[in-house]
Amino acid sequence: MGRKSLVAVRRLEILEHFYHLIIEEGLEGASTVKLSRRMGIRSSLLMHYFPTKEDMIQALIVWLMELYENRFLPMLEEKQSPEARFETVIDALFSPAWENLADGRVFYSCYTLIFRDEGVRARFQQTFARFHEHLCHEITRAADAGLIKVSDPSQSAHILISWVEGFNFYQRILADQESFEAQGKIFRRLVENLFREGVH
Amino acid sequence: MGRKSLVAVRRLEILEHFYHLIIEEGLEGASTVKLSRRMGIRSSLLMHYFPTKEDMIQALIVWLMELYENRFLPMLEEKQSPEARFETVIDALFSPAWENLADGRVFYSCYTLIFRDEGVRARFQQTFARFHEHLCHEITRAADAGLIKVSDPSQSAHILISWVEGFNFYQRILADQESFEAQGKIFRRLVENLFREGVH
Amino acid sequence: MGRKSLVAVRRLEILEHFYHLIIEEGLEGASTVKLSRRMGIRSSLLMHYFPTKEDMIQALIVWLMELYENRFLPMLEEKQSPEARFETVIDALFSPAWENLADGRVFYSCYTLIFRDEGVRARFQQTFARFHEHLCHEITRAADAGLIKVSDPSQSAHILISWVEGFNFYQRILADQESFEAQGKIFRRLVENLFREGVH
Amino acid sequence: MGRKSLVAVRRLEILEHFYHLIIEEGLEGASTVKLSRRMGIRSSLLMHYFPTKEDMIQALIVWLMELYENRFLPMLEEKQSPEARFETVIDALFSPAWENLADGRVFYSCYTLIFRDEGVRARFQQTFARFHEHLCHEITRAADAGLIKVSDPSQSAHILISWVEGFNFYQRILADQESFEAQGKIFRRLVENLFREGVH
DNA sequence: GATGAATGAGTATTCATTCAT
DNA sequence: CATGAATGAATACTCATTCAT
Secondary structure, three states, X not given: OOOOOXXXXXXXXXXXXXXXXXXXXXXXXXXXXXXXXXXXXXXHHHHHHOOOHHHHHXXXXXXXXXXXXXXXXXHHHOOOOHHHHHHHHHHHHOOOOOOXXXXXXXXXXXXXXXXXXXXXXXXHHHHHHHHHHHHHHHHHHHHHOOOOOOOOHHHHHHHHHHHHHHHHHHHHHHXXXXXXHHHHHHHHHHHHHHHHHOOO | OOOXXXXXXXXXXXXXHHXXXXXXXXHHHOOHHHHHXXXXXXXXXXHHHXXXXXXXXXXXXXXXXXXXXXXXXXXXXXOOOHHHHHHHHHHHHOOOOOXXXXXXXXXXXHHHHHHOOHXXXXXXXXXXXXXXXXXXXXXXXXXXXXXXXXXXXXXXXXXXXXXXXHHHHHHHHHOXXXXXXXXXXXXXXXXXXXXXXXXX | OOOOOOHHHHHHHHHHHHHHHHHHHXXXXXXXXXXXXXXXXXXXXXXXXXXXXXXXXXXXXXXXXXXXXXXXXXXXHOOOOHHHHHHHHHHHHOOOOOOOHHHHHHHHHHHHHHHOOHHHHHHHHHHHHHHHHHHHHHHHHHHHOOOOOOOOHHHHHHHHHHHHHHHHHHHHHHOOHHHHHHHHHHHHHHHHHHHHHOOO | XXXXXXXXXXXXXXXXXXXXXXXXXXXXXXXXXXXXXXXXXXXXXXXXXXOOHHHHHHHHHHHHHHXXXXXXXXXXXXXXXXXXXXXXXXXXXXXXXXOOHHXXXXXXXXXXXXXXXXXHHHXXXXXXXXXXHHHHHHHHHHHHOOOOOOOOHHHHHHHHHHHHHHHHHHHHHHOOXXXXXXXXXXXXXXXXXXXXXXXX
């Protein structure tokens, strides 16, 4: 109701530039000075929107986590049948689209902050809790429909998250787009089989 | 003639301090000045052993990868029977000892460099290739002994690596030592079962 | 809106201090830190006005060449008669006022840069081209008035410049103010005679 | 008698490298560290031969002045007749060989030191005094032989030095090898004519 | 809402030099 | 004769931030 605050728009614009700067220079190379130069403004104006750099990083993580969350949820909206939904979920999880490489650069940089910043860790936990919750829900629904065999849906969701993150982490080291896709299919099938037969 | 070279000793000493500094301050906060102060020497002496900070980071990664490699191999030396060996392997992979938390802070910081530095990526690839090779060997041996069912040992090794790394990655977000150990046992058992029955 | 720009004023102020610092410490001893201390400001403020030291040196040379040019031209403004003008010119050229000793320290330091920096050389060439042009004009005018005999005014101007610069260069080695003035008179008279009789 | 001190040989070798380093980087860029790297030795060994950098610069200037002197004198040895000698002298003075461009880079850098270092000035004065002395001698001899008209040989020698140095100084700004040679011939002829007719 | 001056601490790196071996 | 460790000060430059306009 009413038009969107100009401040909010500006802050988002800054975060987007910050995001791309981190892709290019890493978190350690992304300074406010470089950011302001890239945006063609003064760094003092930057501080007008984010009083400290710390604030900016925190805002980035919040935004990034929202991005991460919003990328997964819409994938489930369309399909209605349980079969289609579960297929869609695991298809999405092991597709290159799930996380493109550029994203990873920022994601892992922010990830390293969980070790020194409890707030960052809490935000990551929140995001993964939501991720877990959604998977739980989908797994339960699929199990109810008799599509998969699951004894502990919550535990299965944890396992699935680990597998997905491990898959992405490892594939990024290999950095071969072809292998990424091929392995994605293999992992996807493997996961499907295990869930169908029951992950004991 | 000439003075005895301390290069080997000193460089290692510097890397160890650098390693702990990164744990405390992150890669972005680990400056040469802080490092020299922590060591009680002049930063110019640091440059005597590592001409540039870049050289130091590269050396750190080499050292870190060696550490990573050397932590796994010795775990297999003692045991002789195939049963004991395979048990030892998966025990090791999902134990908190496999990677303690302190290690992770440096490990993931260095990991982010693979996106901007091909040399770093190559070093990570090499390490994981060795890791993969060893797992392949153990899996084949265990399969030959009839302990597990495996159709493609190489692929199974890739899967195992992904699972291990994903497990560590996800557990570090939760950051609960208790959950880490409990989940470690669960994952370990799961992996064991899947390998015994055959990962299809 | 925004704060009033001090760029023009501040840059000039900095160049003047830089100029005097070079007199005292030479180009090789004139650091940005010393300069900022001398001005009672932070060196970071210096970089606000000149992004790099190189920029500062380039600006200094431009300023110095303008100084050099502006010192000569006004000497001709007042006098009207051709006789007076030509007298004034050669009077000026061989007077200690033409280049005082302090000036020389900076001038020759900058001169050495022409060997490694094409931009600096171009700026020197431009200044001397203007110098040459003015001398040409004066020589032609004096020749037209029958005061001097000249076959090639352009060549005569080149010769005159060489003589002036050589005179200054050599006298600075001797560094004797008395000799400088005495020799100045001798050279001045010599040049006058040669031009009156015709430099063949 | 006895073989040449190895120290002297080494010192000379160092000076030669220092000389070329100054050509490439200027006096302000020629550090002992760069010099030692260029020579493939430790900078501490450099200090063994020249206790301080200041000593090295002083030695360079002595060596440079000797070079400067030794380049002129041998030109007179061969010819016997007064005509040939005077021709040779002014030929030499305005030839590009007299000072090639590389030389100039170091020469003017050292020249700037005369403003801050009395020792350097004294050494320059000594060299030019010798230069003056030789020219005096040649001028007197040529005058005695009736080749030229000169009232004050000493003064004429001073004038000649100024002209030569001014010629070189100015031509180096233009930096055109062709113009250098062409102008050299013009200046040479001019000087010859003036001396023949008498520099009043 | 935005500019630009100014700060103060910090960055990696270089410098000339000393000294033990 | 030469190496290599070590020093201590200095270098140009960047950083996040504050404040006046």
